[in-house]
Amino acid sequence: MFKKIAPGFLNRLDTYLLTKYPIIWISKVHYVLWFGLLLYLLSTAIGFLVPINLTSRADDGLWFVLLSVVSFIISWFWGYRYLIFNKEKNFGKLNFTDEYKNFFLVFFSIFVFVWFASPFVISYNTKMAHLYTDEEVIKDINTLNELEPYIPTSYYSYENTYDTLKKQTYFNINKTNNLNNYTPYRYLNDTINFPLVLSNYKLSLSYKPISDFEKVKSKVSLHISICKKYGVNPGINETEIAQNYIKAQKAGWMSVEEINFGNDYYKEEMRVAFNNLFEAKFGKLFIWDKDFLWGMFYVVFSLSLLLVLFKLNYWKQFLITIIVMGLYPLLAFIVSQILFSFSNTEQSFQWLIFLFFMVTAISLFVSSKKQTKFSPFINILNQVFFLIVIYMPMMVVYYLRRYTNLFHDFYSYNYGSASAKTELNMYGQKIEVYDYTYYLDQYLYTYWQNEYDFWFAIAKYLPIILFLIALPFMKKLFVKQLALPRRT
Amino acid sequence: MVENKFTQQLKESFASKDYSLFTRRCLDFTNDYKLPESLVFDIFELRKSFLSIIEVNPSQQELLATEAASVLEKLKNQDFILANSPDKISDCVFKATDITKQFHSGKSPFKLHPISFELKLGEITGVVGENGNGKTTLLRIISGQLATDTGNIEFPALGSFSNNWYEAKNKFAFIPQRIPKWHGTLLENLLFFATIHDITGEQNLKQIDYILFRLGLDKFRDLTWDQISSGYRMRFELAKMLLWRPHLLILDEPLANLDINAQQLFLQDLKFFAQSQSNPIAIILSSQQLHEIERIADNIIFIRQGKTIYNGKQVEFGIDRAVNSFEVAGNFTLQQLQHCLTEPMGYKIEDAGTAFIIACKVEVKWFEVLSILQKNEFELNYYRDISQSTRQLFHKDI
Numbered sequence: 001m002f003k004k005i006a007p008g009f010l011n012r013l014d015t016y017l018l019t020k021y022p023i024i025w026i027s028k029v030h031y032v033l034w035f036g037l038l039l040y041l042l043s044t045a046i047g048f049l050v051p052i053n054l055t056s057r058a059d060d061g062l063w064f065v066l067l068s069v070v071s072f073i074i075s076w077f078w079g080y081r082y083l084i085f086n087k088e089k090n091f092g093k094l095n096f097t098d099e100y101k102n103f104f105l106v107f108f109s110i111f112v113f114v115w116f117a118s119p120f121v122i123s124y125n126t127k128m129a130h131l132y133t134d135e136e137v138i139k140d141i142n143t144l145n146e147l148e149p150y151i152p153t154s155y156y157s158y159e160n161t162y163d164t165l166k167k168q169t170y171f172n173i174n175k176t177n178n179l180n181n182y183t184p185y186r187y188l189n190d191t192i193n194f195p196l197v198l199s200n201y202k203l204s205l206s207y208k209p210i211s212d213f214e215k216v217k218s219k220v221s222l223h224i225s226i227c228k229k230y231g232v233n234p235g236i237n238e239t240e241i242a243q244n245y246i247k248a249q250k251a252g253w254m255s256v257e258e259i260n261f262g263n264d265y266y267k268e269e270m271r272v273a274f275n276n277l278f279e280a281k282f283g284k285l286f287i288w289d290k291d292f293l294w295g296m297f298y299v300v301f302s303l304s305l306l307l308v309l310f311k312l313n314y315w316k317q318f319l320i321t322i323i324v325m326g327l328y329p330l331l332a333f334i335v336s337q338i339l340f341s342f343s344n345t346e347q348s349f350q351w352l353i354f355l356f357f358m359v360t361a362i363s364l365f366v367s368s369k370k371q372t373k374f375s376p377f378i379n380i381l382n383q384v385f386f387l388i389v390i391y392m393p394m395m396v397v398y399y400l401r402r403y404t405n406l407f408h409d410f411y412s413y414n415y416g417s418a419s420a421k422t423e424l425n426m427y428g429q430k431i432e433v434y435d436y437t438y439y440l441d442q443y444l445y446t447y448w449q450n451e452y453d454f455w456f457a458i459a460k461y462l463p464i465i466l467f468l469i470a471l472p473f474m475k476k477l478f479v480k481q482l483a484l485p486r487r488t
Numbered sequence: 489m490v491e492n493k494f495t496q497q498l499k500e501s502f503a504s505k506d507y508s509l510f511t512r513r514c515l516d517f518t519n520d521y522k523l524p525e526s527l528v529f530d531i532f533e534l535r536k537s538f539l540s541i542i543e544v545n546p547s548q549q550e551l552l553a554t555e556a557a558s559v560l561e562k563l564k565n566q567d568f569i570l571a572n573s574p575d576k577i578s579d580c581v582f583k584a585t586d587i588t589k590q591f592h593s594g595k596s597p598f599k600l601h602p603i604s605f606e607l608k609l610g611e612i613t614g615v616v617g618e619n620g621n622g623k624t625t626l627l628r629i630i631s632g633q634l635a636t637d638t639g640n641i642e643f644p645a646l647g648s649f650s651n652n653w654y655e656a657k658n659k660f661a662f663i664p665q666r667i668p669k670w671h672g673t674l675l676e677n678l679l680f681f682a683t684i685h686d687i688t689g690e691q692n693l694k695q696i697d698y699i700l701f702r703l704g705l706d707k708f709r710d711l712t713w714d715q716i717s718s719g720y721r722m723r724f725e726l727a728k729m730l731l732w733r734p735h736l737l738i739l740d741e742p743l744a745n746l747d748i749n750a751q752q753l754f755l756q757d758l759k760f761f762a763q764s765q766s767n768p769i770a771i772i773l774s775s776q777q778l779h780e781i782e783r784i785a786d787n788i789i790f791i792r793q794g795k796t797i798y799n800g801k802q803v804e805f806g807i808d809r810a811v812n813s814f815e816v817a818g819n820f821t822l823q824q825l826q827h828c829l830t831e832p833m834g835y836k837i838e839d840a841g842t843a844f845i846i847a848c849k850v851e852v853k854w855f856e857v858l859s860i861l862q863k864n865e866f867e868l869n870y871y872r873d874i875s876q877s878t879r880q881l882f883h884k885d886i
Contacts, residue, residue: 017677018679018680018683019683019688019689019692019693020688020689022680022683025680025683038597060784084671084672085671085680087670087684090681090684091654091657091658092658092683092684092685093658093684093685093686094654135589143646215608262862339758350773370651372635373635374635457548479654480653482654483653483654483656483657484632484635484653485629485632485633485634485635485636485653486633486634486635487634488591488634
């Protein structure tokens, strides 16, 4: 199928790679690059073509999911193509560096598929960011903020109080609070980067109650037109709003029951719209978020591991391995509940997991020895080790912190209570007195947190590096088993 | 021109106008010896012409005479230098010593009794026996699919890798009875198999051209699994394996899906490939086509119910026999046979179904029996001397 829709030069390249570089040919990375490029362009184009909805990210979220599903389907097709031509199962000539190339190519190809929806996110975001200029948006926010007191849709925007005798809430429209309703929260106080955004103080100075109906009405009209500009229909009647304002303005303090505020949900939509615009313009996309990128890395890495492992083993053994990996934690949980119910069941569960990992590690030594027959049991343990080895050190460090005092359990440390002494002051009141240990504990807390972060980082990065270095050896172990005669 | 069995065969095939054999052997020349590019080109063109004529009008083979004569003339003036000098650590590719295998499960447990043998480069070993007697089990053990219970297996030709199954499988080719489905086109698969066995670049393409034209598969190169018949699948599988010049070729019932002509051609080719000057191969195959196998095999292993009944040189089978045996068939009955073949030559006749098997004293030659049958005006349509054939072993009474 690839060949039928690919250009001639790519098919010629395919034949060339087939005769010269089988590892690259098997990975079909040249098709991945070509079709990946086309799909990325398509993804980008969709991002530019999809209509922008400022008040809701549900539409582009839907597109994101849709594109991810498409990429998932294409990746399955690629995976099938990748797996059907198998150098190892056909006992081809092995080179030490093959597995580095193979793993990198698989990782890259999966990354291309997993990243498929990202150009859409980028282009959609770019389009949204360039809908209006920065100055225009800030000006509109300022205008809406300035107009806000003249659009009474809620008494919260004004000074208000609850009369306990009359059991009624009163408000005064001539004195406003909560002035920067429309400024996105994250940028509210960033006067260095956004000096043009009017601060609360400036807004409070700018509000002058008006008693002229027409002037108020024109302000309401302006408010409505700005809302409509951003795709939000307020659905309010400017005359009614202006009449409400004049009535309240003349009354001064008045009961909230004397006025019909109406619906102000559209204001929330406006806030969302400005927030989305600001995020698009000045925020960091979630796809560039460090945690998201690490998450992506582990997803791609794990999928690569699974594919490579599938390729190096009999499919039935692989399937059993996946089942074992799914069932063992369940079994460990049940065993820990039954056998260790008298002690800490959670801890014993973790120890059972570590025990299993140790057994898988030992299985490597067994399989590296001379074997004359294929051992399914050892093979499954080897596969489990292959799949979990990069994650286990992180778990070990995490559980060492949680269940031992190695990192002085800084997470559960409640500083402020341990070192505080309670004494009576000159008036006989109880006060808390701190000695130096209080401050020392805070320092120690930071120290042990840093220490934990350091070891966790080592447990995160080092296994990946070691694993990649050891890849050819692991492969050798698996292909050796692949070639061994079986009992039946 | 170096006069040897090889070139002699070439001349004979030319003289007898057997252009199929002539062109095939010429192609083998290109694979075994270093020849000038122009001559290689001419040989390929000759083979292509032959294949196209065969397809259109087989009776017009004589059109090739001039072209073939020209190739033969050019070959006469060649100094033959081997394309690849076999790096012989040992001729013995596979050595089994007292290997056994037992299956406990199922209704009828099976045991392959101790057997020892060696498979050597350039030799063909035939595994024969009745169905379900252990032929496939033995071949699966040799191919490394099945582990033995006891005994020892070595690969002396692999030198330091004499115990390494991956290295062995890198050199051993196994074609099972049921060929597993492959994906992609035939050409794609050939290219892939050559490449993963380190035959890359230009050499890869040359080798594929050689094997496709050699086995007459060129017109199928762009077809897929579903587009070719089971017989051609077997030929393709052979092409796929021979391509990368294995040390050992293991074939389980390869003739099962081939027509009678294809069988003959297939076996003849196996013999040629086994005895290649540059890349000799050890071949072991099982088949029910006993006589065909015996014709090409250097060694025979006969297995009955897991026990080795005969394991040795094909030509040595029955050398110290006590009786001669002949298989006859025609328009006559057992009684008629018994009536004319009487003492004192100790004739014993058995009805073997579609034929009769006549056993007699070892002094009685085949033509003497034939002469008696002729005198008695028997309408014969089949007659075979099976005195030195394992065919006798299929018959318990004789």
